[in-house]
Amino acid sequence: MSPPMTPAQWRAALTAEGVPFTEYPGWTERGRDAATGKVFGPVNGVLNHHTAGTNSLATIAVNGRPGLPPPLAHAYLPKTGVLALVADGRANHAGLAAKNVFNAIVAEKPFPKPDANSGTIDGNDALYGIEVENLGDGVDVYTRAQYDTWVRFNAAICRHHQWGAGSCAGHLETSVEGKVDPRGRVEGYGSRSPFTFNMAQFRADVAERLAHPASWSPSAQEDDTDMPQYANLGLVRPYTLAPGAWHDIQFTQEWTDETGDHAPNSEVFVEGPARFTGSLSLRFEDLPVGDVVQVRMSEWEGDELQQVHPIHEVIGTPGGAYGIVPLTKRIGSGRSMRVRLLNQSPAEIEVASAVLTTLVWKES
Numbered sequence: 001m002s003p004p005m006t007p008a009q010w011r012a013a014l015t016a017e018g019v020p021f022t023e024y025p026g027w028t029e030r031g032r033d034a035a036t037g038k039v040f041g042p043v044n045g046v047l048n049h050h051t052a053g054t055n056s057l058a059t060i061a062v063n064g065r066p067g068l069p070p071p072l073a074h075a076y077l078p079k080t081g082v083l084a085l086v087a088d089g090r091a092n093h094a095g096l097a098a099k100n101v102f103n104a105i106v107a108e109k110p111f112p113k114p115d116a117n118s119g120t121i122d123g124n125d126a127l128y129g130i131e132v133e134n135l136g137d138g139v140d141v142y143t144r145a146q147y148d149t150w151v152r153f154n155a156a157i158c159r160h161h162q163w164g165a166g167s168c169a170g171h172l173e174t175s176v177e178g179k180v181d182p183r184g185r186v187e188g189y190g191s192r193s194p195f196t197f198n199m200a201q202f203r204a205d206v207a208e209r210l211a212h213p214a215s216w217s218p219s220a221q222e223d224d225t226d227m228p229q230y231a232n233l234g235l236v237r238p239y240t241l242a243p244g245a246w247h248d249i250q251f252t253q254e255w256t257d258e259t260g261d262h263a264p265n266s267e268v269f270v271e272g273p274a275r276f277t278g279s280l281s282l283r284f285e286d287l288p289v290g291d292v293v294q295v296r297m298s299e300w301e302g303d304e305l306q307q308v309h310p311i312h313e314v315i316g317t318p319g320g321a322y323g324i325v326p327l328t329k330r331i332g333s334g335r336s337m338r339v340r341l342l343n344q345s346p347a348e349i350e351v352a353s354a355v356l357t358t359l360v361w362k363e364s
């Protein structure tokens with residue numbers, strides 16, 4: 001908890017972190033503080049959004065949307081990667097944030113699912129907001145320059161406040177109103193090929209920056225053999241999951257697979273001997289509110305299940321059913337790893353998306 005950055009602190013933090021930026025006229029005087037009688041701050045984190053549109057600078061800075069007066073964020077980041085500061089006061093971006101997630105942001109603990117029953121807070125009181133240009137259709141691409149600036153912007157704020165990357169959240173993680181932003185494809189980052197945006201990876205990238213001096217840049221090429229390889233797998237199309245049945249997720253789309261040992265249309269996402277760490281982002285349709293889908297890593301030798309690993313659950317909420325499951329493990333030679341789902345609801349559900357992002361350290 002600390003006071004919001006002053007204009008001078010904004011400029012210093014962004015410049016040190018290598019953020020290319022412009023200043024929209026009047027930004028140092030702009031905010032909803034006077035209009036609402038609620039002063040912005042103390043601040044506890046950064047909330048990240050996509051615009052779901054194009055050329056939104058004036059909308060976000062001075063026009064607003066019907067029923068939502070401007071400013072709609074503190075910064076706007078178009079595809080050029082050159083950020084615009086638009087406000088330093090209170091901004092209309094966060095809406096109601098679930099108290100349980102807000103508490104996790106403050107504590108920099110792993111985020112639970114947003115639970116409206118935990119209570120809500122006005123996120124505009126305490127969270128910086130950035131709107132990043134993207135259609136939000138899951139297909140539109142964040143440019144390499146844009147993603148790089150985005151990571152730097154979050155890191156600059158965290159470095160100023162002496163926060164960790166756990167203070168950076170996505171709107172979809174805090175919202176009790178069913179927000180899905182930010183999402184989409186990313187052109188690349190550092191040595192990384194195109195991948196699907198997800199907050200776990202984003203926080204890892206912010207954390208990596210924070211582990212270096214502010215002047216650091218991710219290297220374009222990494223051929224050090226100690227470097228992990230990157231795998232990013234997903235589904236080409238949604239499929240139906242019957243009640244009561246175990247199902248191994250079959251990864252049909254390889255956005256990136258540097259490890260090279262993922263057979264197409266395979267359930268296996270990594271083969272031993274290897275260490276891996278990453279996450280699986282899941283989205284289900286039609287999961288009744290309060291019902292559960294179990295998610296487990298399962299370890300195989302050939303076609304024989306050897307071991308199942310701890311259970312994670314995705315719970316249906318009024319806003320939908322999303323889950324981010326951590327995947328971290330070491331597996332031995334001859335073993336392979338899959339992800340299994342068990343639909344515990346009485347209804348057929350649709351596995352709308354499953355995106356697996358891992359770093360893999362091959363062992364010999």
Ligand SMILES: [Zn+2]
Pocket residue numbers: 048049050093171179181
């Ligand atoms: Zn949003």
